[in-house]
Amino acid sequence: MGEVFFYHLTRSPPDATLRTLLERSLAAGWRVAVRGRTDEALDRLDAALWLGDEEGFLPHGRAGGPHDADQPVLLTTGRAAANRPDCVVSVEGAEIAAEEAAALARAMILFDEREPGAVEAARAQWRALTAAGAKAKYWSEAGGRWEMKAES
Template sequence: MQVDFYHLTATPLDRALPQIAAKVVEGGQRLLIVSAQAEQRAGIDRLLWSYRADSFLPHAQIGAGDDTRQPILIADDVVAANAARHVALVDGEWREAALDFDRAFHFFEDEHIRSAREAWRALGGRDGIERRYWKQNDAGRWEQAA
């Protein structure tokens, strides 16, 4: 199980998330995007339709159709109705249920840094979990820092 911590400093979620989502889908995998905030979920829904002028990421919000067919499903809870093995936690809140997936992406901003650090420490002593911390360099590119 791999957990990638993304500290959003220079790049906002609306630029970082579509890049990760595209890589997951291009790799033939499915993604569950989780946020407890209805407004954020609606914003992500709009974003995935229009993040690039030449394409979109196939997705839906949970309950909007046949959830089982969605390559990307946006939900308020960590329940993979689309059989995703990758989960993106985008509201800054770590959820232990993410450990049931093959890979978790934990996006957080400065306001959630304390809880992200607590999650990092808690996961450090657990067998079978690989943690990676990503930060941005001066050019705005992601670099693995830990």
């Protein structure tokens, strides 16, 4: 079963953390699906990834285009991703099922404590995934830098 990393955002904005995780995933040679629950959230992430920062554009696309299968990073609200991801990143509480996590190199769940219900949803995902046998790690930035606080 693949590993599931939970990232508890307390300081950094979701788009900055996502960019870092995507850069590391691409450097590892992984294809990635970023799964959200709403088009509005994915629109914001899409714009942030297009605009970038001093490092520039991060290659990605939105699901529903003619080249979805070729995208190194595909932003989607659906469970099935045409780019055959090695890694799925959940944002805004999008669910990752245990059988899906088992087939991935890694699943990542980003949750922002400033969003209502985000911590509770992440806890429910932790319980469901670890009960199904997933190895999980909980990372928090509450101390000012990312630290692993728990693992199953």
